Amino acid sequence: MHRVLVAGRLHPAGKALLDARSDIEYEILDTPSAADIVAHMRGVEGVVIRTAPFRAEAIAASNELKIVSRHGVGYDNIEVPALTARGIPLTVIGTVNAVTVAEHALAMMLATTRLIIPYDREMRNGNYAIRESLRMTELEGKTVLIVGFGRIGTRVAKRCNAFDMNIIIADPNVPRRVVEGQGYRFVDDYRDALGEADILTLHMPGNPDGTPVMGAKEIGMMKPGAFLINCARGTLVDEEALVTALTSGHLRGAGLDVTREEPPADDHPLLKLDNVVLSPHSAGSTAECFERMATVSVQNVLDLFDGKLDPNLVINQEVLK
Structure with a gap:
């Protein structure tokens, strides 16, 4: 059973992908702080994250962490070197927004x-x-x-x-x-x-x-x-x-x-x-785009578990070598 943490609200289309998998258990934190994320990281293999901070402390809180998937394209809130040091890929959603x-x-x-x-x-x-x-x-x-x-x-x-x-x-x-x-x-x-x-x-x-x-x-x-x-x-x-x-x-x-x-x-x-x-950081927050972002960000996690992650969506390419 793979454990997934979703840090931020998720469109029903993203939830549907998770619900369709019998090998996935997941938890959604609607508006998490950095401390909330750390507290819920035990045993987590995949993280889908919106804009909450995801720093070294959170990364270190799960020995099982295999992937972090950004629900977007910017990743200023992610401590990428800490992921890279562990060989953990950070993915984004490509062109969908x-x-x-x-x-x-x-x-x-x-x-x-x-x-x-x-x-x-x-x-x-x-x-x-x-x-x-x-x-x-x-x-x-x-x-x-x-x-x-x-x-x-x-x-x-x-x-x-x-x-x-x-x-x-x-x-x-x-x-x-x-x-x-x-x-x-x-x-x-x-x-x-x-x-x-x-x-x-x-x-x-x-x-x-x-x-x-x-x-x-x-x-x-x-x-x-x-x-x-x-x-x-x-x-x-x-x-x-x-x-x-x-x-x-x-x-x-x-x-x-x-x-x-x-x-x-x-x-x-x-x-x-x-x-x-x-506008309140909402340039990408149309109903259509939010559905696409949820779908791709969740699918990235599932694809990693299934061994078919798209390398073009990985930010820290060095972890793929």
Whole structure:
């Protein structure tokens, strides 16, 4: 009998896969803390985990642990070196949330440039004359800098292309010829294009040490009046510097699906800014995507048990050698 721990809520489709197996017993912790996970790890062979921290202490709490499967694609919450040291694979869900997050990034672009939320509020308050303010701007002809050209970034680029935007790509892991072969402009360093981008959108992992890629210096390099979109990781952006840029008028707006601390404190200054559109780390949380993520993340665990794990979904490839 294989014992599986699910750390976070799971769609019924994922539960159905587990229930269909007579050789599986599982436990679901809906909203676990790091300590909760450690306390429930005894005898666990497989873990399906959403966003709760999964650190060395949890890994050490089960001598039987064989696989950790992320219910998503980011893995900042996982202590990967500790898994690798034990020869335990960490898997992700591949492309199943890529279109979903890409759509959300475009929604953020539209919401911020077209002032959807402020205009909705003003109209409900009787200010129909807001239409004469001419504060909105268009996407067509604007330059978008996409930092990260992986599963999500490539799909964001396709959608920006459909809006007739000028597309610049920065990703040190992707060859120039691949980007230029798709008709986009490539830059070696994203900083080199910050001054010309009307919209910056981030689609990359966070730095292991939590340092931002968009600090005060980088935000200061952005084109005056530009928009910043982050549907990746909250640690990518220096929030204090972002607030300063948004309140000073250097940046015109921001669309954020993620924050450094989640949820943010009730008095967080970003929550008070009219030129910020926020969502609760929900870019991938459509009904359709949540079902797909549950199915793939559970199937990864079952496939490991059955000896047919897809190596393309393993992050720490060295454990497969």
